[in-house]
Amino acid sequence: MSSATPAAAALRGVEKRFGPTVALAGIDLEVAANSIHALVGENGAGKSTALGILGGRISPTRGEVELLGRPLPHGRPRAAREAGLAVIYQELTIVPALDAAANVFIGHPISRAGLLAERQMRQAYTELCERAGVARQADSVPVGELSVADQQVIEILRALAFDAKVILFDEPTASLGISEREALLRLMNALRADGKTMVFVSHNLDEVLELADEITVFRNGRKVASAERSGWDKAKVVASMIGEEADLELTSALNDELVDADAAARRPRRSHSLGARVLEVERLTIDGVIEYIDLDLRAGEILGLGGLVGSGRTSVLRALAGLPPKADGTLRIDGQEVRLPRSVRASRRLGIALLPEDRKGQGLALQMSGVTNVLMGDMSQVSTFGVIRERKARDLAAAAAAEFGFDPDRIEEPSERLSGGNQQKLLLARWAHVKPRVLLVDEPTRGIDIGAKEEVLTALRRMAAEGISIVFVSSELEEVALICDRVVVLAEGRAMGELDADRAPIRVSDILARVFTVDPETGEQVSAGHLPQNQ
Amino acid sequence: MAPTRLKPKPVDAGEGSTAPVGSRGSIGRILADLGVEYAMVGVLIVVVIVASILESRFLDNTNISNILTQNAQVGLVAIGMTFVVIAGGFDLSVGGIFALAGVLYAHFANSLPVSLAFVLMLAIAVAIGVGNGLVITKLNVNAFVATLGSASIFSGLAFLIAANGAIFVEKPSFFWLGTHSLLGIRVTIWILGFAFLIGAFVLAKTVYGRAVYTVGGNAEAARLSGMRVGLIQASTYVLAALGAVLGGMLLASETQVGQANVGAEVTLNAIAVVIIGGTSLYGGRGAMWRTLVGLLIIASITNLLSLMAVNSSVQSVAKGGIVILAVAFDAWTQKRRRAV
Numbered sequence: 023m024s025s026a027t028p029a030a031a032a033l034r035g036v037e038k039r040f041g042p043t044v045a046l047a048g049i050d051l052e053v054a055a056n057s058i059h060a061l062v063g064e065n066g067a068g069k070s071t072a073l074g075i076l077g078g079r080i081s082p083t084r085g086e087v088e089l090l091g092r093p094l095p096h097g098r099p100r101a102a103r104e105a106g107l108a109v110i111y112q113e114l115t116i117v118p119a120l121d122a123a124a125n126v127f128i129g130h131p132i133s134r135a136g137l138l139a140e141r142q143m144r145q146a147y148t149e150l151c152e153r154a155g156v157a158r159q160a161d162s163v164p165v166g167e168l169s170v171a172d173q174q175v176i177e178i179l180r181a182l183a184f185d186a187k188v189i190l191f192d193e194p195t196a197s198l199g200i201s202e203r204e205a206l207l208r209l210m211n212a213l214r215a216d217g218k219t220m221v222f223v224s225h226n227l228d229e230v231l232e233l234a235d236e237i238t239v240f241r242n243g244r245k246v247a248s249a250e251r252s253g254w255d256k257a258k259v260v261a262s263m264i265g266e267e268a269d270l271e272l273t274s275a276l277n278d279e280l281v282d283a284d285a286a287a288r289r290p291r292r293s294h295s296l297g298a299r300v301l302e303v304e305r306l307t308i309d310g311v312i313e314y315i316d317l318d319l320r321a322g323e324i325l326g327l328g329g330l331v332g333s334g335r336t337s338v339l340r341a342l343a344g345l346p347p348k349a350d351g352t353l354r355i356d357g358q359e360v361r362l363p364r365s366v367r368a369s370r371r372l373g374i375a376l377l378p379e380d381r382k383g384q385g386l387a388l389q390m391s392g393v394t395n396v397l398m399g400d401m402s403q404v405s406t407f408g409v410i411r412e413r414k415a416r417d418l419a420a421a422a423a424a425e426f427g428f429d430p431d432r433i434e435e436p437s438e439r440l441s442g443g444n445q446q447k448l449l450l451a452r453w454a455h456v457k458p459r460v461l462l463v464d465e466p467t468r469g470i471d472i473g474a475k476e477e478v479l480t481a482l483r484r485m486a487a488e489g490i491s492i493v494f495v496s497s498e499l500e501e502v503a504l505i506c507d508r509v510v511v512l513a514e515g516r517a518m519g520e521l522d523a524d525r526a527p528i529r530v531s532d533i534l535a536r537v538f539t540v541d542p543e544t545g546e547q548v549s550a551g552h553l554p555q556n557q
Numbered sequence: 558m559a560p561t562r563l564k565p566k567p568v569d570a571g572e573g574s575t576a577p578v579g580s581r582g583s584i585g586r587i588l589a590d591l592g593v594e595y596a597m598v599g600v601l602i603v604v605v606i607v608a609s610i611l612e613s614r615f616l617d618n619t620n621i622s623n624i625l626t627q628n629a630q631v632g633l634v635a636i637g638m639t640f641v642v643i644a645g646g647f648d649l650s651v652g653g654i655f656a657l658a659g660v661l662y663a664h665f666a667n668s669l670p671v672s673l674a675f676v677l678m679l680a681i682a683v684a685i686g687v688g689n690g691l692v693i694t695k696l697n698v699n700a701f702v703a704t705l706g707s708a709s710i711f712s713g714l715a716f717l718i719a720a721n722g723a724i725f726v727e728k729p730s731f732f733w734l735g736t737h738s739l740l741g742i743r744v745t746i747w748i749l750g751f752a753f754l755i756g757a758f759v760l761a762k763t764v765y766g767r768a769v770y771t772v773g774g775n776a777e778a779a780r781l782s783g784m785r786v787g788l789i790q791a792s793t794y795v796l797a798a799l800g801a802v803l804g805g806m807l808l809a810s811e812t813q814v815g816q817a818n819v820g821a822e823v824t825l826n827a828i829a830v831v832i833i834g835g836t837s838l839y840g841g842r843g844a845m846w847r848t849l850v851g852l853l854i855i856a857s858i859t860n861l862l863s864l865m866a867v868n869s870s871v872q873s874v875a876k877g878g879i880v881i882l883a884v885a886f887d888a889w890t891q892k893r894r895r896a897v
Contacts, residue, residue, distance in 0.1 A: 343781070345781075366780055366781055366782075366783055367783055367785070370783040375783075376781055378778075378781055383775075383777060383778075384775075384777045384778055384781055385775075385778050385781070386775060386778055387770070387771045387774030387775040387778055387779070387841060388774065388775065389774050389841050389842050390770060390771060390774050390841065394767055394770070394771060398767075398768075398771050398778075398779065398782045398784065399782040399783055400783075401764045401767065405763075405764045408763045408764050408765060409762050409763050409764075410762055410763060410764055410767060412762075452782065
């Protein structure tokens with residue numbers, strides 16, 4: 023990326039204020055043509071704002087945006103698009119009811135005399151697929167029925183259809199399984215070879231290091247470092263993301279392990295002993311989703327479900343939480359056989375609670391205060407004859423949340439004003455307050471920054487030490503390896519084996535080895551993550 | 558989208574170079590929030606001032622009593638509607654229930670003691686509300702369509718029962734509710750006042766009220782935390798039906814006749830009152846005092862236009878315009894919140 027080549031896109035002295043809050047403080051950024059540029063940083067560091075300004079979605083308070091050497095009018099996504107820029111947002115903009123070809127040409131359909139030229143569009147779509155080296159979706163299949171990964175490919179093809187020169191990606195792999203992730207990275211590499219320039223935001227440092235030609239790190243609204251790939255390793259990226267002084271006992275163990283393979287043996291271990299067997303499931307089956315999964319869980323134990331997106335991890339949690347689809351199998355609580363719960367309330371009666379993966383959609387009532395969000399699982403302690411005692415409610419909620427490092431002074435703020443990490447702490451506090459026997463945790467660290475991650479994982483450890491049994495699911499397999507006492511590895515809806523930290527430290531590579539088992543018939547690697555979209 | 562706002566980071570507080578460059582909240586921002594929050598109170602004050610300037614009679618005791626009496630029925634319907642809207646629902650059947658209640662009350666009063674007829678009507682209100690609630694939560698019929706349909710059923714029943722469109726009642730005890738006064742204040746106004754107080758208390762102070770907000774704010778989160786979401790949603794339709802039945806009975810008592818054709822305007826008016834007060838159509842946000850403010854705004858404007866002898870068709874146009882403005886304001890505040 024010599025400075026002689028003109029930048030494909032650039033921010034010059036860009037500042038962005040939201041009211042009194044400075045989201046970006048005077049950023050200069052140059053994206054070299056025909057390169058892949060990664061923006062990394064914790065939540066709120068400014069990387070997404072920078073991406074939004076580049077894409078024309080957010081107007082900067084001050085400063086200039088340049089695209090292919092020409093200044094771009096502020097806050098006009100359409101102008102940015104006409105200048106040759108496309109943005110692939112995390113929340114996809116496909117129309118679920120239309121088929122792939124129709125989606126690719128949305129906004130710019132090929133037409134003749136005002137009539138849609140269906141055949142030309144299908145043909146143009148086929149050519150685009152060939153050029154990009156991706157599979158062509160069948161005609162007249164609504165894209166809503168495709169996987170998220172395939173939908174994302176359609177968005178990318180749409181960018182290619184209007185010949186975008188610069189493509190921005192906002193966390194493109196966040197909702198993809200490993201094999202889909204690889205496919206996307208291959209596609210991005212192919213696009214670079216085809217002369218495109220790409221900028222992407224990602225929390226996954228492995229893919230950043232694998233893909234990017236240049237990496238820019240943001241912290242607290244400032245650009246703290248920007249350098250070519252060769253100047254970085256993971257430890258350096260993490261260090262500049264979080265600053266030097268952060269105290270991260272648990273997660274720093276992960277960073278050590280990147281450098282030193284033996285560090286796994288030195289990671290902090292459970293200090294309490296496990297209690298009696300609390301929960302046993304046998305032959306847990308959901309038609310077409312999971313098959314004959316056996317699990318057992320002791321008091322105070324953290325059991326991980328290792329595996330990829332689509333391996334059936336979330337389905338197991340949903341079955342135990344009483345959510346559809348209907349599951350079959352045998353469930354024993356404290357050795358007593360009980361019916362598999364068919365409703366959330368039935369599951370709660372068994373002492374099982376679910377911390378759902380979608381914090382905003384399924385976890386919090388966003389407009390309501392932290393007090394309500396913490397206590398909505400159980401208000402009996404703070405009410406008399408159905409009347410809420412406000413002071414008591416506030417104090418109890420604040421105390422429960424403070425246990426997880428939540429600032430008690432913010433407990434009355436509407437939850438929508440809180441960062442993802444703080445929102446997650448409220449949800450943890452909700453269940454810590456209820457004290458279930460078994461807590462099912464789905465992706466508790468998704469989209470939250472490293473400091474909050476540390477607090478969440480530490481909190482789960484502490485809940486386990488207090489005797490709560492936890493079933494832990496995370497796409498960050500490092501975290502699974504880090505905090506679980508045992509891991510049952512799932513792939514394609516089946517249990518592929520079990521790892522026990524009491525026998526040997528659990529490594530990510532051990533989990534992956536069981537995920538990608540070799541098919542005995544064909545000798546080929548069975549790729550996981552291709553189950554129907556059940557999560 | 559990831560939040561673009563900086564979070565306060567205590568970790569960095571002591572360090573110069575990476576200290577947070579922004580903070581949440583400032584006087585300007587807080588004032589702006591307060592402005593949005595209490596905009597409708599401001600509107601009410603302006604309306605009252607303008608009205609008292611334009612019409613010297615506006616603030617007379619008799620006129621105020623008139624305003625309240627004339628709007629008490631809609632007020633009662635709006636109190637129930639507030640619960641429905643905050644729980645994320647919508648009830649288009651209140652007008653039909655309102656008309657049916659007047660007719661049925663008159664019908665029963667002619668053959669039963671009035672007090673028994675009154676109690677019977679409350680039981681019917683519960684049954685009607687349960688019916689609406691079950692169709693919406695158990696049969697999973699969209700609330701708009703379900704209550705649009707049931708509205709037609711109720712108003713059809715009202716016309717069936719009142720063969721000539723009206724049932725007259727001669728008993729003096731039937732008139733008491735709608736025409737008498739206690740301590741110099743009309744019984745109707747007492748009922749409205751108590752209903753507001755009880756409604757406000759239940760909504761703001763009880764576990765049930767909080768559950769209504771939570772279900773409206775995020776039904777899925779409420780379900781996953783173990784709440785009976787369907788039951789809570791259904792219960793709000795019972796409250797709406799109770800409000801509509803009370804309102805219909807008050808009107809019948811005041812006019813001494815149960816009429817089948819009185820419900821048409823009630824639905825729009827009640828929804829207008831709730832929305833103008835600032836309770837959000839998106840669910841999860843709102844308050845009972847807002848409904849009172851909305852009622853007073855609508856009541857004052859209608860009364861002023863009547864005092865100034867403005868044609869009632871024009872009043873109808875004005876009311877429609879105000880409702881649309883109020884919904885636009887709701888959408889704007891929703892967007893503004895998201896932008897922060």
